[in-house]
Amino acid sequence: SGRAVGDCYYRECYARWKRWLLGESGRIVSASESLSGFELRACLAAYGLSLLEEWRKTVFEDCRGDLYRRLCVVCCIPTEICAHVLHECFGQRNPVQLESMLNCEFGLGFITRDRGGAAEEKAGIIEFRCLSNDRTPGRMVDLMTLKSIFSRQLPRMPREYITRLTFDRQHYSFCLVKGGRVIGGVCFRPFFQSRFVEIVFLAITSTEQVKGYGTRLMNHLKEYLRHRSFEYFLTYADNFALGYFRKQGFSTTITMSKDRWVGFIKDYDGGTLMECVINPNINYLSLGDAFVNQRKMVLKTMRLVSTPKIYSGASLWEDVSKLPEHVDPSTIPGFLENGWANYEKNTKQRAALPLNEQILKFIEQMSKHESSWPFQKPVSKQIAPDYKDYIKHPMDISLMRKNAKSKVYKSKDEFGAHLKLMFDNCRYYNGEGSTYYRLANELETAIAPAFEELIDD
Numbered sequence: 001s002g003r004a005v006g007d008c009y010y011r012e013c014y015a016r017w018k019r020w021l022l023g024e025s026g027r028i029v030s031a032s033e034s035l036s037g038f039e040l041r042a043c044l045a046a047y048g049l050s051l052l053e054e055w056r057k058t059v060f061e062d063c064r065g066d067l068y069r070r071l072c073v074v075c076c077i078p079t080e081i082c083a084h085v086l087h088e089c090f091g092q093r094n095p096v097q098l099e100s101m102l103n104c105e106f107g108l109g110f111i112t113r114d115r116g117g118a119a120e121e122k123a124g125i126i127e128f129r130c131l132s133n134d135r136t137p138g139r140m141v142d143l144m145t146l147k148s149i150f151s152r153q154l155p156r157m158p159r160e161y162i163t164r165l166t167f168d169r170q171h172y173s174f175c176l177v178k179g180g181r182v183i184g185g186v187c188f189r190p191f192f193q194s195r196f197v198e199i200v201f202l203a204i205t206s207t208e209q210v211k212g213y214g215t216r217l218m219n220h221l222k223e224y225l226r227h228r229s230f231e232y233f234l235t236y237a238d239n240f241a242l243g244y245f246r247k248q249g250f251s252t253t254i255t256m257s258k259d260r261w262v263g264f265i266k267d268y269d270g271g272t273l274m275e276c277v278i279n280p281n282i283n284y285l286s287l288g289d290a291f292v293n294q295r296k297m298v299l300k301t302m303r304l305v306s307t308p309k310i311y312s313g314a315s316l317w318e319d320v321s322k323l324p325e326h327v328d329p330s331t332i333p334g335f336l337e338n339g340w341a342n343y344e345k346n347t348k349q350r351a352a353l354p355l356n357e358q359i360l361k362f363i364e365q366m367s368k369h370e371s372s373w374p375f376q377k378p379v380s381k382q383i384a385p386d387y388k389d390y391i392k393h394p395m396d397i398s399l400m401r402k403n404a405k406s407k408v409y410k411s412k413d414e415f416g417a418h419l420k421l422m423f424d425n426c427r428y429y430n431g432e433g434s435t436y437y438r439l440a441n442e443l444e445t446a447i448a449p450a451f452e453e454l455i456d457d
């Protein structure tokens with residue numbers, strides 16, 4: 001068989017089989033009794049790959065690796081053989097080929113934001129699962145991992161509350177899996193009769209943020225619910241998540257009639273209620289490609305209906321010494337005829353300063369706030385000796401200032417992720433009720449309006 005590996009127990013099993021055929025077992029026994037556990041042992045060792053594939057169609061789908069490992073222990077199969085079979089089943093892909101090439105989502109553009117995630121999904125680097133608490137071992141492990149991510153990324157939420165809702169059977173979790181490990185997800189509750197879904201928690205682990213995974217995750221969830229006739233999302237978004245949800249099609253204007261949702265969802269202090277309408281005619285997994293194709297079609301149609309015309313061009317460079325400092329594009333022949341408009345008249349369209357200069361001004365303003373003193377410099381070992389045992393990715397104002405001066409930040413979202421990381425680290429390490437926890441909340445609330453005014457280049 002192409003799915004079999006070398007049977008290291010063949011000689012021993014064959015010898016017992018031969019002794020049984022020759023009647024040398026000492027007493028009259030059946031073949032299965034004579035072979036005892038050697039038959040199962042040989043089968044597990046030689047045809048483990050086939051067994052693992054068949055178990056994908058059973059209730060053991062999510063825990064087939066653990067089941068195979070335990071059977072190997074019972075049958076005294078050496079760990080080297082067990083590890084080899086599991087590696088052949090779960091680790092066949094070349095790690096170099098499957099290495100993620102996404103540094104961040106910046107530069108992909110709004111309509112192609114999830115293209116990188118889609119490419120990784122096609123390559124098998126990431127996958128998506130919808131889970132509920134059905135008490136199977138594999139899914140319980142995944143829910144535990146997701147619960148830990150929620151607790152880490154949403155420190156304002158009580159951990160007991162996160163645990164209760166994540167494992168509640170009325171709630172579902174749509175998970176993003178990378179390398180066999182859950183790295184993020186959405187916990188939601190569906191209201192089947194009213195045909196809307198409440199998003200309760202949404203988070204991606206800090207080391208995998210700003211790569212377009214959040215957009216791909218949300219598009220998968222939309223597509224999953226679209227096929228189940230749901231019409232709306234509702235969620236309470238905190239200040240630093242407003243930008244993310246707006247990019248996913250959410251709005252603060254609630255169009256769904258109140259009698260369908262009032263009293264069904266929980267109100268959160270400090271959050272903004274947002275809604276997203278699920279269009280039944282849109283395939284959300286190919287949304288970026290649809291926009292690109294629409295743009296190509298519009299340009300093609302424009303070329304068909306327009307008559308090509310060659311303009312004489314500008315004569316500005318005939319005398320370089322008299323070249324003006326500023327040239328009005330409307331004076332160049334052909335510009336107005338081809339649809340040019342002075343978009344810069346709208347000050348909201350473009351930032352007056354480059355993004356990193358805006359961030360530096362923002363940081364200086366934040367540094368002057370009375371609650372900013374714990375965040376000015378890295379946490380010293382003298383003050384908190386075990387800080388790095390709990391906080392794997394420290395962040396402070398001085399580091400963000402250094403990043404901005406080096407022009408590290410390519411978008412507002414990337415800077416926002418570092419801001420959120422700084423506050424989340426503080427709340428996670430110090431705990432609710434502490435002075436530092438309170439100062440983190442005060443500073444985060446105070447700077448939120450100024451953060452919203454930042455404009456990408």
